Amino acid sequence: MVSGTDPRIANLTELFSELPGLGPRSASRLVADLLTEHKDLALSLARSLEDTVSRIGRCRSCNTLCTQDICPICAKPDRDRSIICVVESSSDMAAIEESVSYTGSYFVLVGRVNPLKGVGPEDIGVDKLVARVISEKVCEVVLATSYTAEGEMTAHMIASVLKRKAPSVRVTRLSKGLSAGVEVEYTDPATLTAAVLGRR
Amino acid sequence: MVSGTDPRIANLTELFSELPGLGPRSASRLVADLLTEHKDLALSLARSLEDTVSRIGRCRSCNTLCTQDICPICAKPDRDRSIICVVESSSDMAAIEESVSYTGSYFVLVGRVNPLKGVGPEDIGVDKLVARVISEKVCEVVLATSYTAEGEMTAHMIASVLKRKAPSVRVTRLSKGLSAGVEVEYTDPATLTAAVLGRR
Incomplete structure (x- = not known):
């Protein structure tokens, strides 16, 4: 003190x-x-x-943390709204934006599903995502949740909901593989397996 | 972001x-x-x-950071006001209070003197200290600045000002020596020298 x-x-x-x-x-x-x-x-x-x-509130369209009705990314006219990248948090969205590799739109979940704590798809905003996929005639949903147990479970649950409610939409995941600047020697076996299988 | x-x-x-x-x-x-x-x-x-x-301001009496006119320590009637412990900051005062080893009063400097930056005794509140030493007939001033170059210089300057303006007051320094829990092996030579010379 x-x-x-x-x-x-x-x-x-x-x-x-x-x-x-x-x-x-x-x-x-x-x-x-x-x-x-x-x-x-x-x-x-x-x-x-x-x-x-x-x-503070959430963007009416992409659900990111925002102090306005519509966030600046959704307000941009040049973003491709036929693709939605689904992330776990506004920070994940910011990280993808920083990589300057994506020009589509986003949807920010309110965290991840966690059955042990009773957090299901409806608690993290999946209904709002599905409504947007249907009303905006979205072609592709990229599930950009982390490759952790909770992140994988969340991706899996969203994929099943989409298969049921919007069967025509293409559902993808971010690719798994080596990190830039990290040596093969220090990469864990699960990631190496994914990198070998996903080689191109 | x-x-x-x-x-x-x-x-x-x-x-x-x-x-x-x-x-x-x-x-x-x-x-x-x-x-x-x-x-x-x-x-x-x-x-x-x-x-x-x-x-925020400073205690009228001891100069510590405070949101009232007089800080709670100066307001206590049982503190011995004939001794003043001079510290570099309110945090140092808090550290000495936590040790429960001192029952006198304090004076908190506004930092340390630094001739290179043009910070002299008048900039760190020494005039206010001297005025209190004289008006409250203080017997002892404990210079509790750190044993760093700036701390030592500050102590030295305050000691000379006191010698000139309040020659009867006893001026002391905190003792130098081993830290509790630190092994002799890991103690620096200057501290060991002080510990040997100050043995009792």
Whole structure:
């Protein structure tokens, strides 16, 4: 704690230490810094945080985190809306955008299905995805969930729902294989198997 | 960036990434988390930050960071005000308080002297310290600055000012020696020398 005792500083430090990735020590250093050297940054941060949280919602079309009705990507007229790339989060969408390899549209799930926690397809927004696939006459859905147990299960569930409700749509997955810059020696057997089978 | 494009989310992420200890990746994860799972925490944080920054000042008596006129430690009637422990920051004061080894009063400097950057004794609050030493008839001043080049220089400068303006006050330094739990083998030569000379 910065001052051990001032109640406002103690409360602020405690709130910072609840953020993921910050412990009591780093929160304390952060608060001391904000209250001495960076008061302007602290005020901007407080205002931006309050403003953003109060306006946060999801894009009407792609479901990404957004403070407007339609997100800037969906608002672009040059994106190919006959392809939808389905991702687990807005951060995954940002990562794919950064790769500058995709010009279609997106659909952002609210996390992944998790039967143990009772999270089914309806809880992560699959109904909204299916409605869009049907109403916008989508040709292809790329399931870009991670190759983890939950990600695979999510992809599998969405694929079955689409097969039932929109049987004409083509459903694909991102390819599996070696990472750029990673040596073969350090690649796990499951990924190597996929890379060998998917060779071209 | 959480969404790559929403201007409010991008701005919020940039502000977070300016905080010491947070990079763009961790800021992005933090923002995604605050905007989805922890909106209440985000709002509490925004309000606490704005409230604390708008009220922050320094204790009239000991100069520590404080949102009131007098800090809770100075307000305690049982602290011995004839001894002043001089520290470099409110965090140092908190660390000494946590050790529960000191019952006197404090004086918190605004950093350390740094002749290269033009930071002299008057810039770190030494005048205020001297005024208190004289007006409150203080017997002892413990210079609890760190044993770093800047900390030693700061202690030296304060000692000379006190010798000139309050010659009767006893000026001491925190003892130098082995750290608790650290093996002799891993202690640096300067500290070992101090520990040998200061043996008792």
